[in-house]
Amino acid sequence: MRTIILLSAGYDTVSGRPAPVAGEIGAIGMALALGGEVLGVHVGPAGPTMREYAGYGLERIVALGAGQAGVVEALAAYIRSGAAFDGAPVDLVLTGRRGSGGEDSGLFPYALAHALDWPIMRDIVAIQATQGVVEVEQALPRGVRRRAHVKGPCVLGVHEMAPFTPAFSFAAMRRGEVLTYGETADSPPADMAGADMQIRPYRARPRLIQAQASGTGGQVMIDPTPQAAAQAIRDHLVMLGVLQTGR
Amino acid sequence: MTRLRPDPRALRLRRMTAGQAGRVRLVPAALADRAGQVSPSGRLRRDPRAERQRLLVPGLARARLVRDGRAGTGGNATPVQEARSQVTRIDDPQCLVMVVPDLPDGRPGRLDRQVMGAARLLADAWKGAVVLCCPASLDSAAYTDFAQAGADRVVPLPLDPTDPERSVAAIGDAVARFTPRTVLFGESTDGGDMARRVAVATGRSFMGDVEVLNPRNAIRPAMARRSEQVASTLPGIMALSPDRVAPYGGNAHEARVTGMDGDDRQSPVHGGGRIRVAPPQPGDPATMALAEAPFVVSAGNGVTDFDMFRQMVSALHASPGGSRMVCDAGLLPREMQVGASGTVLDAICYVAMGISGTPQHLQGLGRVEHVVAVNTDLHAAMVERAGLSIIADAQLVMPALLEVLRNGTEE
Numbered sequence: 001m002r003t004i005i006l007l008s009a010g011y012d013t014v015s016g017r018p019a020p021v022a023g024e025i026g027a028i029g030m031a032l033a034l035g036g037e038v039l040g041v042h043v044g045p046a047g048p049t050m051r052e053y054a055g056y057g058l059e060r061i062v063a064l065g066a067g068q069a070g071v072v073e074a075l076a077a078y079i080r081s082g083a084a085f086d087g088a089p090v091d092l093v094l095t096g097r098r099g100s101g102g103e104d105s106g107l108f109p110y111a112l113a114h115a116l117d118w119p120i121m122r123d124i125v126a127i128q129a130t131q132g133v134v135e136v137e138q139a140l141p142r143g144v145r146r147r148a149h150v151k152g153p154c155v156l157g158v159h160e161m162a163p164f165t166p167a168f169s170f171a172a173m174r175r176g177e178v179l180t181y182g183e184t185a186d187s188p189p190a191d192m193a194g195a196d197m198q199i200r201p202y203r204a205r206p207r208l209i210q211a212q213a214s215g216t217g218g219q220v221m222i223d224p225t226p227q228a229a230a231q232a233i234r235d236h237l238v239m240l241g242v243l244q245t246g247r
Numbered sequence: 248m249t250r251l252r253p254d255p256r257a258l259r260l261r262r263m264t265a266g267q268a269g270r271v272r273l274v275p276a277a278l279a280d281r282a283g284q285v286s287p288s289g290r291l292r293r294d295p296r297a298e299r300q301r302l303l304v305p306g307l308a309r310a311r312l313v314r315d316g317r318a319g320t321g322g323n324a325t326p327v328q329e330a331r332s333q334v335t336r337i338d339d340p341q342c343l344v345m346v347v348p349d350l351p352d353g354r355p356g357r358l359d360r361q362v363m364g365a366a367r368l369l370a371d372a373w374k375g376a377v378v379l380c381c382p383a384s385l386d387s388a389a390y391t392d393f394a395q396a397g398a399d400r401v402v403p404l405p406l407d408p409t410d411p412e413r414s415v416a417a418i419g420d421a422v423a424r425f426t427p428r429t430v431l432f433g434e435s436t437d438g439g440d441m442a443r444r445v446a447v448a449t450g451r452s453f454m455g456d457v458e459v460l461n462p463r464n465a466i467r468p469a470m471a472r473r474s475e476q477v478a479s480t481l482p483g484i485m486a487l488s489p490d491r492v493a494p495y496g497g498n499a500h501e502a503r504v505t506g507m508d509g510d511d512r513q514s515p516v517h518g519g520g521r522i523r524v525a526p527p528q529p530g531d532p533a534t535m536a537l538a539e540a541p542f543v544v545s546a547g548n549g550v551t552d553f554d555m556f557r558q559m560v561s562a563l564h565a566s567p568g569g570s571r572m573v574c575d576a577g578l579l580p581r582e583m584q585v586g587a588s589g590t591v592l593d594a595i596c597y598v599a600m601g602i603s604g605t606p607q608h609l610q611g612l613g614r615v616e617h618v619v620a621v622n623t624d625l626h627a628a629m630v631e632r633a634g635l636s637i638i639a640d641a642q643l644v645m646p647a648l649l650e651v652l653r654n655g656t657e658e
Binding site for chain 2: 010011012013016100101102103104105106107110111113114119120121122123138139140141142143144145146147148149150151152154161196197198199200201202203205207208218219220221222223224226227229230231232233234236237240242243244245
């Protein structure tokens, strides 16, 4: 299994300092659990954040120069060229759910999958690879899980609830190597602001207030017998639909 | 620099009004722009009705005013529960706004209705119509819900829940056929995924996590939520965050079923068949992370027999939780703690056994819809929050409940 992990130079949400992105650390953990060859790829200059990713167990990281091509095209060309694993094809590309510090739209994995013409799934919490088919488990809200079979090489986004966060080690950070590949001509980062796009400091806005069904108290039973209380609780839970009676 | 430099003299001049006895009065800066509302004597006229309207929370039968400065959610809301008998028809729209709802259980959910509300807002401003895409397999009862939610046209599409790529091809065909001005999705697990798939497949501009949406602009957080992007031209595809736009509450719209007429070709499905998705399975409540558990039963200081508590939780098929008191005492592990310093729940139902409900614990109940409390104190805060309260000793209720549940399964 040859896995590429997409890494981004993230920023911490609270402090605003350069920091690794949590979702991508989860992707490293999942790739290490899966076994095989693992390579981290970052498009852009190799900053200090890349070293920190190495501390989570990633031995090799490539900082890819995009040159004149766009970021998506450069990365797709690198994956197709086979330069990642000495000519052997890439089986899997793992990503976080979204970056943290850039546009953070979560669109990049989809654009990459489209450029490579590979299938893509996101919110993955478990993964099993057998002969050309990847069996994944996708997390939905409220603990619901969904299995899926994905054919061939694919792009997978790792969910935050995935239980694969590796431990950070300073020695691994010093040991890991960050290589550069391709034209490292410093192309200016993509300008998010434009004629019809403005960037300004974030302002937290209130969410809609929900109309609550029972604002001030509901049904109250004072000193019932334990049997009556238990029956009332059971009937109430069945009425709400959270307790299945047939099980 | 994009910010205009303020001209303090001009600002001061604008605030000046004629006061009494030939004196000059300065109107407060925040009110200076309402120059037309100043009476001849120089005093500012209030509009109490508009002020009340700004404080109103929309969607409630009883009026609720929010005065803590977080108001404004009520200001742009559409009127609720007016004459619902009339049906609004838009026969000749100038543009189309397309909506692709998630439809959990085949009905429009909470987020779907909000997305429809946003689409209605845009369509009304642009004199357009709302086109809703839904699976062709949907029963016609759902179409009444679409009409109430504000859909002008309904397009049944061959959406395939087992293969997202086929669904993308079908939605892509609909986008090519109707060329809507913008396509709206909900930023949920499936909606956000589908929005991004359609965005790369159609090549339209995309904006996800939209927190503010109106006909003038769309705003979303970026750069680790420290900045925000403001698009003054609305992108071709947007995914709307939950609880940001009020659902539509006006007259029902037509919800006319419109086929993909013109060329009735079955679209050549490009790239389908690579992903096969199985139906969703509910997780195991015993091992589930508390933050995503749908049904939590919690123990507080009123519970002493924890073997009994665990048996009761497993009989209810619920996830166990606990208050800070119980976790501090080591009776339950720390990851089961509910509250400000523990986990904030996203459950549907919460059963509190012997928990009085400190403010810190109630913070952990976040968006829980239904609460059941068992407590000896009638005046506990948890009893006030609960839909069903039992004023009794939790230690006595637990074995009785276990008995009732066991008898129920044997029958």
